[in-house]
Structure formats: structure tokens, C-alpha cells
Amino acid sequence: MIQLTDLQDNKFLAEVNKISGSNVLECYQCGKCVSTCPVSSYMELPPRKIMQAIKLGLKDKVLSANSSWFCLTCSSCAARCPRQIDIPKVMETVRHMAIDEKIYPESRKINEIRKFHDIFLNMVKHYGRMYEIRLMAEFNIRTGRLFKDMALAPLALGKGKLGLLPEKTRNKAAIKKMFKLLDKKEK
Ligand code: SF4
Numbered sequence: 626m627i628q629l630t631d632l633q634d635n636k637f638l639a640e641v642n643k644i645s646g647s648n649v650l651e652c653y654q655c656g657k658c659v660s661t662c663p664v665s666s667y668m669e670l671p672p673r674k675i676m677q678a679i680k681l682g683l684k685d686k687v688l689s690a691n692s693s694w695f696c697l698t699c700s701s702c703a704a705r706c707p708r709q710i711d712i713p714k715v716m717e718t719v720r721h722m723a724i725d726e727k728i729y730p731e732s733r734k735i736n737e738i739r740k741f742h743d744i745f746l747n748m749v750k751h752y753g754r755m756y757e758i759r760l761m762a763e764f765n766i767r768t769g770r771l772f773k774d775m776a777l778a779p780l781a782l783g784k785g786k787l788g789l790l791p792e793k794t795r796n797k798a799a800i801k802k803m804f805k806l807l808d809k810k811e812k
């Protein structure tokens with residue numbers, strides 16, 4: 626039988642709680658997060674199960690599940706969670722732990738999500754903002770589908786939804802500082 630004290634000794638749980646700033650132990654498995662999550666049906670472990678597996682210290686199971694990669698960070702779950710758990714932050718924590726430990730679920734979809742994630746962060750690092758045309762082009766090149774969605778580009782350009790040139794943040798120093806802190810944290 627699992628005792629509460631066993632759960633509190635659980636290093637994985639403690640680490641997730643510390644990084645995410647949430648207390649996953651508070652989850653009482655009501656499932657409201659699952660009913661509101663738009664992508665829970667794609668997840669190997671929907672949010673409620675992720676919480677349970679974290680509580681049980683099932684690190685490998687949590688890190689290798691596709692769930693954190695499918696999370697859209699939309700916060701619908703957090704808005705309904707009666708225990709005020711920051712579920713998207715927990716998902717993000719798990720995703721970064723998986724990246725740190727180089728544990729990637731084997732699927733083409735997840736590979737693409739990972740590539741998108743890397744390109745997205747790179748854009749933020751360089752411009753401090755999103756540069757959609759470059760993001761699309763780089764993503765298409767890295768996934769080997771050169772012309773994917775390209776037909777939509779002229780339409781989006783014409784409507785001013787895409788800019789040909791990148792916009793840059795005025796506060797470059799803040800972005801630099803943020804990534805420096807992140808690098809330090811990862812070492
Ligand atoms: S809504 Fe909150 S308390 Fe309910 S299962 Fe999800 S995380 Fe746990």
C-alpha cells in the first residue's frame with residue numbers, strides 16, 4: 626500500500642513540484658482537466674493520468690509519454706482544476722526534463738513537434754519575436770516537406786498576416802539575459 630510519506634519522499638515528484646511551482650500531490654483525480662483538454666485523446670497519458678504517474682514516481686513512464694509534447698499550453702485544464710494546479714506548467718516541466726534526458730517518444734508527429742519547438746525557441750532567441758515566414762520555411766526544410774502550406778503564404782502576405790521582414794524586439798538585452806539564465810540553469 627502506498628503511504629503519503631512514500632509519496633513525499635518521491636524525488637521525481639519533488640523535482641516536478643519544485644520546477645513547476647505546483648503541488649501535484651494536491652490532485653485528487655477528479656478528471657476535469659481531461660474533459661476540458663482539446664488534445665487529451667491524442668495523449669498516451671491524459672493530464673489526470675500524468676498527475677497520478679508523477680505522484681507514483683513513474684519517471685520513465687511520464688517522460689517517455691507523448692502527452693507533454695501534445696500539450697498546447699492553452700490552460701483550459703488549469704482554469705477548471707479545483708486544486709489550482711498549474712497543469713500546463715507541469716507539462717512543460719516534464720517536456721524539458723525529457724529533453725534534458727534525451728528521452729523522445731518515437732513517432733513522426735512528435736519529431737515534428739520537437740523540431741517546431743526548437744525552431745520556435747531559436748526565433749525568440751534571435752528576434753525576440755516570431756518571424757513566421759522563416760519559421761515556416763525552416764520547418765518545411767527540416768521536415769522534408771518543402772512546399773507544405775506554401776500556397777497559403779501569398780494570401781497571408783496579402784492580408785498582412787505575415788511580414789516579409791522580421792520584426793525585432795526593442796529590448797534585446799532582456800531576451801539575451803533570459804536565455805543566459807536558461808543556459809546557466811541547464812548546466
Ligand atoms: S482537474 Fe486538477 S485535481 Fe482534477 S484530475 Fe486534473 S489535475 Fe487533478
Ligand code: SF4
Nearest residue numbers: 662696697699700702
Ligand atoms: S494546457 Fe495542455 S493539458 Fe491543459 S488543456 Fe491545454 S492542451 Fe490540455
